[in-house]
Amino acid sequence: MTALALSDLLGLPVYDSESGKLGRVREVALVPQEDPIHIAALVVRTPEGDRLVAPNLLRNVNGGVYTKARTADLPSYSSGEGMLLLERDLLDQQIIDVHGRKVVRVNDVELSLDLEAEYPSRGMHLRIAFVDAGARGAIRRLLKGIIPRHTLASWLQRIPARNIPWEFVNLIETDPARRVRLKISSDRVSRLHPADIADIIEELSPAERDAVFQTLDEEVAAETLEEIDPKLQVSIVNAMESERAADIVEEMDPDAAADLLADLTDERSDAILKEMEPEERQDVEELLEFEENTAAGRMTTDYMALAPTARVHDAVEMLKKFEGGLESMSTIYLVGENEKLLGAVPLAKxxxxxxxxxxSELTVEPLITCSPEADEHEVAEIFDKYNLLTLPVIDEAGVLTGVITADDVISMLRAQL
Structure with a gap:
């Protein structure tokens, strides 16, 4: 196996089977929909035009690219449709390092040149090994052709590498049509924690942000949106079609969805609500009626409630079917006629x-509640005083109208910092 930097490969002379010069390496092409790792071809500029040289036609790369090919036998290169060109599409571009959970700039690309050991006659395999996001790649490109190659290589060994394995790289493509052609998705990003995805999203340009968000499924997009700064939430949602935005908002916790829609213009908010399913729309519209800085404005209607006659096995079945957020699963509430709150049962019990x-035999005493009109400061004090995970909100008649979760309080306090 031979390591080869993309910047070193570009511009190298290419020789045919009789050691006659064909031209020079202009680009290196990957066809992601066929093979996301192995290089499909070198794009070689010849006097007859650009030609494609498959890696299995390579004999050696050492100060030049030596092939088993003749110009007449090489296919022409046209538009590069469906191809990822490493210099054009990777160098100096931002990518997502899903292992380090951050956005980095590509300074160079490390290739691996392998001889087919079992069948040497098949020639070479050329694959992407790493992207170089450190100073080593930047300096290599900056000093290429200025300092002798061997001297530069010796200098570069003293610089710590900052290589990201190709399997941890998520590309960002802002053109939706090209994203489909190249099969560029955010599957790797989707496996990260929503808070990490949010941090990544916040580092991107508006176009890159929208590109990544469009590739996330609704559930992941909703969880991520809840972690993003409110001002940025508005920007992201405004860039979406109303139908797509509605699909994502439906997956959000009702309180978070209401907070988001309240920050939009009335026209935009109405357009999204119109596209939502009736049940989810009603939940959000009810919360939109409350002042944002009150308990009612912070509560969610995603909570678990059972009749006081229910037993533990009923609670277990409800837990299995509950589709709300995990933060709402710490307590099951007991409600009587007209949804009047009678008690609270911790999940631990x-x-x-x-x-x-x-x-009814597992309820905790005293039952701590607050009114819908309680302000944020009062809510935070109650959580702190009683060390709560959730706080039920009841009206004057004792009816359970919603629940405030600890993560809502943390978000509220962070916003005030």
Whole structure:
């Protein structure tokens, strides 16, 4: 295996099977929809025009590219449709390092040149090994042709490498049509924690941000959107079609969705609400009626409630089917007629109790609540005083109208810093 920097390969002379000069390496092409790792061809500029040289036609790369080819036998290169050209599409571009969970700039690309050991007659395999996001790649390109190659190579060895394995690289393509042609997705990004995705999104330009967001599925996009700064949320949502925005908002916690829509213009908010499913729309519209800086404005309607006659096995079944956020799963509330709050049962008690145990025997005392009109400062004090994970919000008649979760309080406090 021979390591080869893209910047060293570009511009090298290319020789045919009889050591006659064909031309010079102009580009290196990858066809992601066929093979996302191995190089499909070198684009060689010849007197007869640009030609494609497949890696299996290579004999050696040492100060030049020696091939088993003749110009007449090489296919012509035209538009590069469906091809990822490494110099054009990677060098100096931003990519997402999904292992380091950050956005980095590509200074060079490290290639690996392998001889087919089992069948030497098949020639070479050329694949992408790393992208160089450090000073080594930048200096190599800056001093190429100025300092003798061997001297430069010796200098570069003293500079710490900052290589990102190709399997941890997520490309950013702002052209939707080209993104489809090249099969560029954000599958690797989608596996990150939403908070990490949010940090990455916030580092990108508006066009790059929109490009990445368009490739996330609705659930991941919703969780990520909840972690993003409110001003940036508005920018991202305004760049979407109303139908796509509605699909994402439907997956958000109702309180987070209401906060987002409240920051949009009335016209934009109405357009998104119009595209939402009736049930989700009603939940959000009810929350939009409350002042944002009150308990009602911070609460979610995604909570678990059962009748006081329910037993532990009923609670377990509800937990299995609950589609709300994990932060709302710490407590099950007992409600009577007209949804009047009667008690709260912590999840910890349910886990260790017998399946036939009545939930009414597992409630905690005292039952801590707040009114819809309570301000943010009062809510934060209650959470701190009683060390709560959730806080039920009840109206004057004692009816459970929603629940505030600890993560909402943390977000509220962060916004005030």
């Amino acid at each position: 349910i886990i260790v109790a017998a399946s036939e145990k009545p939930l």
